[in-house]
Amino acid sequence: MDSRSRFLDLALQNPVIVAVLERAPALGVPDWWLAAGALSQTVWNVLHGRDPGAGIADYDLVYFDDTDLSYDAENTVIGRATEVLGDVAPSLEIRNQARVHLWYQTHFGEPGLRFTSSTHAIDHFPTTTTSVGLSRTAGGEFTVYAPFGLDDILAMRVRPNPRLAPRTVYETKTRRWKAEWPNLLVEPWPEPDDRAG
Numbered sequence: 001m002d003s004r005s006r007f008l009d010l011a012l013q014n015p016v017i018v019a020v021l022e023r024a025p026a027l028g029v030p031d032w033w034l035a036a037g038a039l040s041q042t043v044w045n046v047l048h049g050r051d052p053g054a055g056i057a058d059y060d061l062v063y064f065d066d067t068d069l070s071y072d073a074e075n076t077v078i079g080r081a082t083e084v085l086g087d088v089a090p091s092l093e094i095r096n097q098a099r100v101h102l103w104y105q106t107h108f109g110e111p112g113l114r115f116t117s118s119t120h121a122i123d124h125f126p127t128t129t130t131s132v133g134l135s136r137t138a139g140g141e142f143t144v145y146a147p148f149g150l151d152d153i154l155a156m157r158v159r160p161n162p163r164l165a166p167r168t169v170y171e172t173k174t175r176r177w178k179a180e181w182p183n184l185l186v187e188p189w190p191e192p193d194d195r196a197g
Contacts, residue, residue, distance in 0.1 A: 003150040007043065008142055010154075011134065014042040014052035016059060019088040021136050024061060026084050029077055029096075031064035031118045033133030033145065037173075040129040040153045044181045047156060055180040058091040062133070064118040066098040074099065097121035110166050119145050126165035126173065128152045157185045 001009070011017055020034050038059040042052050061081065065073070074096045081094050097115045104112025115121040118133065125131040128148035135143045144150070152159055158177065160170045167189045174186045 003154060004144055006154060007144065007146075007150045008134075010043040010046045011039050013046050014038075016053055016056075016089050017042060017134070020059060020061065020085060020092070021134065021142070023084050023088075025136070025138075027061075027063075027077060027080050029063035029065060031097075033062050033118050033122065033135045034059065035062050035118070035122055035133040036060040036125055036130040039132050039134055041177075041181070043153050044156055044184065047154075048181060048183060056091075058093045059089050060093045060095070062095050062097050062118050062121060064097045064115070064121070069096070069099040069102065071099075108166055108169065110164075113164055119147075123147050124164040125161060126170045127161055128159040129157070130173075131161055155185070156181065156183055157187070159187045160189050162190060 017034060017038065024032055024034070038056050041056050045052050045054050045056075063077070074094070077096070078094045081092055085092055097118050097120075100121065101112040101114040104110070113124060115124075122131050122133050122145060129152050131146065131148050132150070132153065133145040135145075137143060146153075148159075148161070151157075158174055160167075162170075170189055174184075178184055178186055
C-alpha cells in the first residue's frame, strides 16, 4: 500500500473526518480543505491503538476567498458551519486563509504572509505533519495535499516547518502532542543558521 492509500485508510477511520468531508461542500466556500493536526493526530491515534478521535482539540477547515476579507464574511461561514456540521464537529475551526495576514502578527507576534490559496497557507503550517490537507472533488474523489509528503505522519515523526510559525508555537504544540502520543519522535527547532530560507 502506498503512503497516500495508507494515510487515507487511517484518517478515514475517524467518523468526524468522514462527516466533515461529506458535508463541507454545503458551505459553498471555495478552495476548502480539512487540514492540519486533526488529520495527523487521527493517524497517530490509530497507530497507537486508540479511538481515532482521542486527544484531538479541534478540526481545522480552511478555505480561500479573497473577494471579501471582512471578519463578518468569515463569521457568516462560521455560522453556516455550525448549522451544517455542529452536530458532528462542535470543535470545528473555520478560517479564510485569504485574511490570515490581517491578524497573524497580533496573534503570534510576528508578521504574517499574504497567502494566495489554501494550499499556499498549508505550505506554511508549523510542522511537516500538520502541513497536510484533505478535500473531495465534486465527483466525490479524495484529494490529499501534503507538500512534505506523508512519511513523517505515518512514521509518527514531527519536524518543524520554520517558514512562518514562531518557535514557541512549535514547541508548545509538540509538548502537548508528546504527552498525548508518547511514541512520537519530535525533532528540535533548528538553530538560526540551520533555518530554511
